[in-house]
């Protein structure tokens with residue numbers, strides 16, 4: 001793989017960077033596009049990230065040279081495709097702290113990974129009166145599967161509240177996580193507030209009550225070094241498309257003994273060991289959970305995304321984003337009428353920065369920014385219960401990644417100032 005990344009750079013292009021942002025930008029063809037006559041400033045990375053040339057090329061190369069179904073053919077293409085697909089599994093396992101390859105299940109995304117756990121482990125282990133603990137800042141993907149399961153099983157959903165600063169309020173945690181708790185499911189990083197939650201501490205609390213712990217890593221795995229063994233979580237889920245990889249690929253990590261005891265999620269080809277008209281036995285993990293033909297090309301290309309991230313270094317990415325988040329919060333909070341949601345301390349948050357304007361609807365903010373080539377997201381961010389807690393119907397959200405720099409933040413802030421002037425405010 002070749003890319004334009006320079007490692008551990010401290011040189012002139014940006015005083016904030018540990019690496020050369022201009023060179024990184026050049027790896028992403030879409031960042032050369034113009035939108036409404038302006039250079040594209042892409043600040044919607046929490047929704048999905050852009051893709052570097054190496055990932056785009058990996059998809060093309062796969063279809064040009066390797067395309068075949070996996071785990072079944074005995075010809076060269078089938079063997080090459082199988083090897084490439086399984087190489088991504090091994091890479092994913094090492095990326096999150098060196099777990100076993102068999103503990104990695106490929107799904108369509110974080111949403112499907114959580115549904116898989118709810119429909120398999122949840123179906124078998126949640127019973128009437130049991131409690132499932134979530135937080136007030138969960139994305140719908142880490143709330144609705146548990147809500148539906150609890151409804152079906154007559155179980156109870158408990159929630160960890162948030163403080164006015166956007167942290168989890170752990171004052172009553174020993175009452176919320178109690179002997180009736182069977183599962184604690186918490187986002188590692190909020191997609192709205194940016195808050196990084198104390199996963200290790202909460203997982204320990206869950207285990208002390210003999211409950212399991214699921215971390216939703218959709219917003220954390222792309223931005224922070226993640227070691228699931230150190231965090232000591234039972235399930236960790238995330239999506240390729242938010243970390244430079246293709247859409248349609250999700251990851252479920254679960255401890256081996258859990259996966260071995262969980263029933264399959266989907267039934268059909270490739271997830272069986274033996275089938276007769278009156279008996280079926282399941283394949284070993286991970287194949288038991290990957291029925292049918294998976295999204296081979298995109299899984300193969302996800303390998304290139306992981307390599308690209310590792311070449312830069314997840315610590316460097318985190319540090320760059322902390323610095324840029326600090327710069328953005330500082331500049332945004334100087335604009336009259338703008339209020340930032342979530343923690344202000346960049347050591348306790350990531351680069352998903354939600355804000356509101358006291359006079360303008362977030363949709364109008366987003367539309368105005370789009371006219372200047374700036375892509376952000378506005379709305380409830382699939383976190384309606386959190387919006388209720390915040391007393392907002394929606395927020396505007398700028399979310400950062402490795403190819404963003406101070407110029408992008410300056411363009412965002414100048415456009416916001418111009419917007420207020422345009423609306424006579």
Ligand code: C6P
Nearest residue numbers: 046047109110111139141191218239382
């Ligand atoms: N959040 C956002 O704009 P999928 O769509 O399955 O890849 O990921 C779902 C998901 C789960 N948890 C968290 C914390 C998330 O942020 C997301 C996706 C996007 O905030 C799209 S709604």
